[in-house]
Structure formats: structure tokens, C-alpha cells
Amino acid sequence: MTAQAILSLRGVTKHFIQHLRGGLRLDVLDGVDLDVCAGECVVLDGPSGVGKSTLIKAIYGTYRVDSGSIVLGGIDVATAEPRQIMGLRRHTVAQVSQFLRVVPRVAALDVVAEPARARGLSAEAARARAGELLARLNLPEKLWSLPPATFSGGEQQRVNIARGFVVDWPLMLLDEPTASLDAANAAVVADLIEEARGRGAGMVAICHDAPMRARVATRLLRMKPLEQAA
Numbered sequence: 445m446t447a448q449a450i451l452s453l454r455g456v457t458k459h460f461i462q463h464l465r466g467g468l469r470l471d472v473l474d475g476v477d478l479d480v481c482a483g484e485c486v487v488l489d490g491p492s493g494v495g496k497s498t499l500i501k502a503i504y505g506t507y508r509v510d511s512g513s514i515v516l517g518g519i520d521v522a523t524a525e526p527r528q529i530m531g532l533r534r535h536t537v538a539q540v541s542q543f544l545r546v547v548p549r550v551a552a553l554d555v556v557a558e559p560a561r562a563r564g565l566s567a568e569a570a571r572a573r574a575g576e577l578l579a580r581l582n583l584p585e586k587l588w589s590l591p592p593a594t595f596s597g598g599e600q601q602r603v604n605i606a607r608g609f610v611v612d613w614p615l616m617l618l619d620e621p622t623a624s625l626d627a628a629n630a631a632v633v634a635d636l637i638e639e640a641r642g643r644g645a646g647m648v649a650i651c652h653d654a655p656m657r658a659r660v661a662t663r664l665l666r667m668k669p670l671e672q673a674a
């Protein structure tokens with residue numbers, strides 16, 4: 445691990461067995477190395493199906509990898525116990541996908557404030573920070589007290605983004621965070637990414653939109669499809 449690396453991957457390898465295709469073996473990641481330092485936003489680059497989401501899910505501890513190491517916060521996610529992964533998700537790493545996992549009957553403002561509350565901020569301070577973010581992301585204030593279940597795709601995505609940025613995470617994993625946003629809101633997300641980088645956050649992102657990618661990426665990790673055995 446280099447001096448200031450927040451995240452360090454070495455030799456990460458992963459395959460899937462596709463049971464619906466007669467147990468076909470699909471090799472997706474083969475020896476991925478990556479260091480992400482404070483203030484960097486590394487964008488994963490490669491064709492559809494190359495393994496970008498798989499790599500993000502492996503870093504977040506959702507997918508187990510076959511071999512290699514994924515070190516963040518002094519813990520190797522590749523071999524960590526579930527409670528260590530939960531600890532990393534509470535203090536060190538956040539994943540922001542394009543879809544909000546809707547919590548029934550909880551107001552949008554509280555959905556956004558919750559990670560800040562979980563990190564010890566008072567209810568008042570967490571809600572104030574949540575409100576600032578929702579306002580910046582142009583979510584009408586009349587929606588803040590409603591559960592997001594019935595919100596449009598773009599409204600839910602903005603709630604999700606606000607929830608991701610409500611805490612100053614050391615590492616953020618962004619999976620198409622602007623996929624259903626208009627240009628004005630996508631620009632706000634780009635600002636939030638830049639501000640988080642300025643605070644020293646490291647980021648790994650998937651971003652298909654070329655102008656957005658050009659704006660946020662400090663570096664690309666080029667991923668190539670693996671040759672599959674016949």
C-alpha cells in the first residue's frame with residue numbers, strides 16, 4: 445500500500461458460475477491492481493459486461509473474490525468477517541448506486557440524514573445537513589417530509605445521492621450516480637464529487653456519460669474483457 449492510499453487492491457480475481465447456462469464458468473476479474481489516494485476519483489473504463497460493477501461490489505464487500513487483497517481502513521475486505529465489513533460500511537466506505545433502496549414510511553429528509561445520525565451527529569444537525577443537500581439537488585421542499593417510494597426515478601436518485609454525501613466518507617464508490625439526472629442536477633453531483641475530493645475523499649466511479657466522466661475523473665482504470673475458455 446502506497447503512503448496515502450485509502451484503498452489498495454492487489455491481484456483481485458473473480459469468476460461466476462452461471463447456473464442458468466448449464467454451470468458455465470465466467471471469468472470476470474483477473475489480477476486487478478489499483479491504489480486510490482486521497483483526492484482521487486478513479487473511473488472504471490471498459491465495455492459493458494467487463495466487470496466494473498463486480499469490482500465495485502467486491503470493494504464494498506458484497507461479492508466475495510476468489511483471490512487477492514482489497515485493503516481499506518486497515519482491513520482486507522477479501523478475507524474480512526461480516527462484522528468487520530459492517531464496521532467499514534459504518535465508518536469508512538459508502539456506495540452510491542443509481543437506485544435508492546426505499547425504506548417504507550420514512551420521510552426523505554430522514555432517509556438522507558440517517559447515515560449522519562449513525563455516525564453520531566445529533567438529529568438536528570443531521571437533518572440540517574440533509575436539507576442543505578436536498579436543496580442543492582433541487583428536490584422540492586414539499587417532498588422532504590414524504591417517503592420516497594412514490595418519487596420519480598430522478599427524484600429517488602437525488603435522495604440517494606444526498607444520502608451518500610451527507611457524511612464525509614474516506615472512500616466513496618459511485619455506480620452511475622447521474623444516470624437519470626438532467627444536466628443541471630448532474631452538474632451539482634459533479635460539484636459534490638469535487639468538494640469531497642477536496643476534503644481528501646478517495647473515489648471509485650462508474651460513469652458512462654462522457655462529459656461527466658471528463659469532468660470528474662482524475663484517472664481511468666482501463667478494464668479489458670477476459671478471454672473465456674471454450
Ligand SMILES: Nc1ncnc2c1ncn2[C@@H]1O[C@H](COP(=O)(O)OP(=O)(O)OP(=O)(O)O)[C@@H](O)[C@H]1O
Nearest residue numbers: 460461462470472491492493494495496497498499
Ligand atoms: N451475480 C452474478 N452471477 C453471475 N454472473 C454475474 C453476476 N454478476 C455479474 N455477472 C456477470 O459478470 C459480467 C460482468 O458484469 P458487471 O455487471 O460487473 O459488468 P459491467 O462492466 O458493470 O457492465 P455494464 O457496463 O453493462 O453495467 C457480466 O457478464 C455479468 O453477466
